[in-house]
Amino acid sequence: MKTVKIEGTKRTALGKKDTKRLRDNKLIPCVIYGGDEEPVHISIKATDFRKVIYTPNVYLIDLEVEGKKIEATVQNIQYHPVDDKVLHVDFLRINEDKPIKIEIPVKLEGYAAGLKAGGKVNQNLRKVKIKGLAKNIPDHLTLNIEKLEIGQSIKIEDLDFENLEFLNPKAVPVISIVVTRAVATDETAITAVEGEATAEGEAKPAVENGAKDAGEKKIEKK
Numbered sequence: 001m002k003t004v005k006i007e008g009t010k011r012t013a014l015g016k017k018d019t020k021r022l023r024d025n026k027l028i029p030c031v032i033y034g035g036d037e038e039p040v041h042i043s044i045k046a047t048d049f050r051k052v053i054y055t056p057n058v059y060l061i062d063l064e065v066e067g068k069k070i071e072a073t074v075q076n077i078q079y080h081p082v083d084d085k086v087l088h089v090d091f092l093r094i095n096e097d098k099p100i101k102i103e104i105p106v107k108l109e110g111y112a113a114g115l116k117a118g119g120k121v122n123q124n125l126r127k128v129k130i131k132g133l134a135k136n137i138p139d140h141l142t143l144n145i146e147k148l149e150i151g152q153s154i155k156i157e158d159l160d161f162e163n164l165e166f167l168n169p170k171a172v173p174v175i176s177i178v179v180t181r182a183v184a185t186d187e188t189a190i191t192a193v194e195g196e197a198t199a200e201g202e203a204k205p206a207v208e209n210g211a212k213d214a215g216e217k218k219i220e221k222k
Contacts, residue, residue: 001060001104001137004052008042008065028086032063032070034093040065049086053077058104058127060134061091071134073102094134101167102137103127106174110146114177119150122176128156129167136163148177 008030011018019029026046033039042065052059052074063070072091080087094100105127112121128141141161143154153176156168 001134002057002139003062003071004059005062005064006044006048006052008044008063010066011041011043014041023085023087028089030089030091032065032072032091032093034072035095037093040070044089046086049089053086056105056126057139058102060094060137063091073100073134096134099131099133099165100137101129101131103129104137105140107140107142108145108175109142110144112145112148112177114148114150114152117150118180119177120180121145122178123174124176125168125172125174128159128174131165131167132163143175145175145177148175150177150179152177 011022011029022029022043027043028046028049030042030044031039032042042063052061061072061074063072070091071094073094074089075092076090077086078088079085092100106123106125108121108123112119115121130137138161141159143159145154148154153173155171155173156166157170159166159174
């Protein structure tokens with residue numbers, strides 16, 4: 001999995017005034033926790049963190065704090081409710097021998113058979129939540145959709161990737177091929193026409209039988 005290097009500076013003052021001063025200077029207060037070590041409070045440059053959040057990719061983070069390197073994942077991000085600026089970040093230390101939980105992107109490949117029949121691709125999940133060792137986690141998952149017909153889907157329970165456990169609900173579809181409105185309208189129109197033709201076919205013998213009965217009555221009258 002790809003990594004991003006970010007330099008951090010240890011924080012000594014943790015009060016509200018110090019936190020405000022950091023943000024005024026375009027720095028983000030953060031905490032690194034997890035493992036057997038004590039939490040470490042640091043600050044990082046907001047510009048350095050932009051490359052982590054404003055991208056469809058997901059990265060592992062190589063933090064360097066006063067010469068010490070710490071491998072981590074982004075565990076939580078707190079945003080300002082109005083301008084969406086990052087207010088605080090929680091980093092989780094990575095232990096090579098312990099699995100981590102992380103969301104990774106899903107990429108599709110191939111042209112689904114259902115598209116040729118007028119269907120369309122509905123990607124319900126752009127990312128899936130997985131669990132595994134950091135060394136086994138890919139940059140993204142690639143799903144081939146060539147064989148999918150209209151009405152078919154790939155669900156979480158259908159995914160099978162070595163050394164990865166999927167944490168989303170098993171019945172949730174990742175990708176589906178659905179009927180477009182145009183195709184649905186055409187099918188409805190065809191069904192209506194077929195229904196009218198059937199109704200006419202059933203009514204015609206009744207008319208003919210009625211005429212036959214009337215003819216028979218006229219003959220009897222003579």
